[in-house]
Amino acid sequence: MTTTTPQATPAVRAHRARRGLAAAPFLAPGMLFLIVFMAIPVGLLAFYTFFKRGRFGGLVFEFTLDNWAKLAEPLYVGVILQSIGLALVVTLLALLLGYPMAYAIAGLSPKWRTVALVAVVLPFWTNFLIRTYAWILLLNNAGFVNQWLQAIGLTDEPISMLYTPQAIVVGLLYMYLPLMVLPLYASLQQLDPSLREAATNLGASPWRAFRTVTLPLSLPGALTGCIFVFVPAMSNFVIPELIGGGKTVMVGNLVRDQFYEARDWPFGATLALVLTMLLVVVIVIQAAVSRRITEGPRRG
């Protein structure tokens, strides 16, 4: 209930303050962790962006806005846009593949549901790098996929699949599909089955019932899944590096390269900060949209 009166008496205010303090012991450890490992590094990044680069890394304490101006160069704008584009494609494919999967899992009997969920999560038990190398083995010119294609006579020449943008999409999709399936499954599974029955009872065909009831009510789950996929896909740099062969540069690669190769810490910091801000904006929008879907437009 949000029926707080506008002018609370001092006693009430004091009481509320005490209630706020009561939560402190529970919040403090987590907050401390976040401050040390999140707020301070991000603050440091923001600080770096306003100084000149040192010759071999580090920075020279001379104020400048060059790092921000450099962002506008077509090269970097292109990389940022390409990253957004690739991440969007991956997210969309994950949604298209993940929705039917989650829907099917939610409809299974409890026993098979557990089996299916374990199967979805299973890849996470293997190291991320090992799995990425496995894709290299599958996709390279002498790899398994090309061998099979030639064996069944679909192609004579090996198709070059590794080190293409498509390979990056496949790799990212593989990596993050479970992160789409799980929140979708959670939202589909908690839907009251009587809602679908009610829609049917009111004359809606199964497809109409799905479109007007199940689908809109699973949107918050779908949005969460999209964020879970989009955010890491956009900032991933290992997969573009290994499967993309470093040719297709994404923001993640660029940030890494600025720090390790170009030794331009201030510009790397600027890119990292931009990436973080972009993702925060995306998450805030997602939260607002989800709330609107579940709670409806504000009253009045």
Place this chain on the structure above:
Amino acid sequence: MTAEPLLRVDGVRAVYGDTVALHDISLDIAHNEFFALLGPSGCGKTTLLRSIAGFETPAAGRIIVDGIDLLPLPAHKRPVNMMFQSYALFPHLSVERNIAYGLEAEGVGRAEIRTRVGEVMEVVRLGHLAKRRPSQLSGGQRQRVALARAIVKRPKLLLLDEPLSALDRQVRASMQLELKRLQHEVGLTFVVVTHDQEEAMSMADRIAVLNEGRLEQLATPQELYADPGSRFVAAFIGTANLLDGDATAEGVAVPGMGLVPAAHSLDVGSPATAVVRPEDVTVGTEVSGGLRGTVVDTYFLGGASTISVEVPGLPAPLLASVHGATRLARGAEVGVTFGRATAVPRDPSQPPSFGTTVPTTAITVTDGADAPDAAEASAPTRSQDVSA
């Protein structure tokens, strides 16, 4: 029934695994009838309702509405609408859009939808809440939305699954009246599923009492009360003193008590139970010629009081009901006589007299005495029981 029935349930049998949920149920429901399916949880009443709506597929039998066999039709093509126990309102749609849902699915034109939704919202007095979401409504308001959503389709048959179970006692009483009013006003045929005998008795024209998948008795509330067809019905409907014994020409011979005179058509010597309603029991210090006993407790219910009397030789106290308050107090020595009694057949596998009979009904009485709490506290569990 004089005219052609609106709904004919003919030999419907439902099976889950090895358990039979419905044993060849047959019944007819007339046009504009307010019909109740009554029974404890697990009796099959919800299965029957869901079979009519098309959410369960019976193993055998026919369900005919207005001459059309429903069973071959998928749920969304059946001319029946249902009000769900949980109301099943669409949380992402406003009250208005919830009510319009069925008409949109049917392909009714926009202008007509607007008029019909407006009319129905007036009927259930929801006009001022049109733009709200279900989460912003009280329980009673949600129920009216659910009702409006079902009746706006003008179904031939309206199915209501435990319509009042989720409401507290105050709202319940007014909703009960509202349902009756609506039924007269709109001229619909209602089939209500309930486990609450008071609810069924007060609203329904006729009641089918179900027990363990079988139809125990189908009759008007008055008949069910005055002339129960089985021991189960006698115990389930209202409060009763059940005295187990054997049928004789004049009534029922109850061990440890003697003959209870009762009219019946049972075979002499067959196991029988005498059913004596509390209002047919006279208790008083001056009463003579009957049994002697001690007052164990009295329950004041406002318009009436229930007196519980322990009679030596009987396994459980007898219940008597009198108008207004009683001057009898705990421990008073009283005489007890019976007025009208009926006799019902008894399952011979049960021992002639078992102690749980009257205490169960005594619990019903105390339940009535402090019902607001009890009804609220037990509502959620009940609803789970029923849907399970």
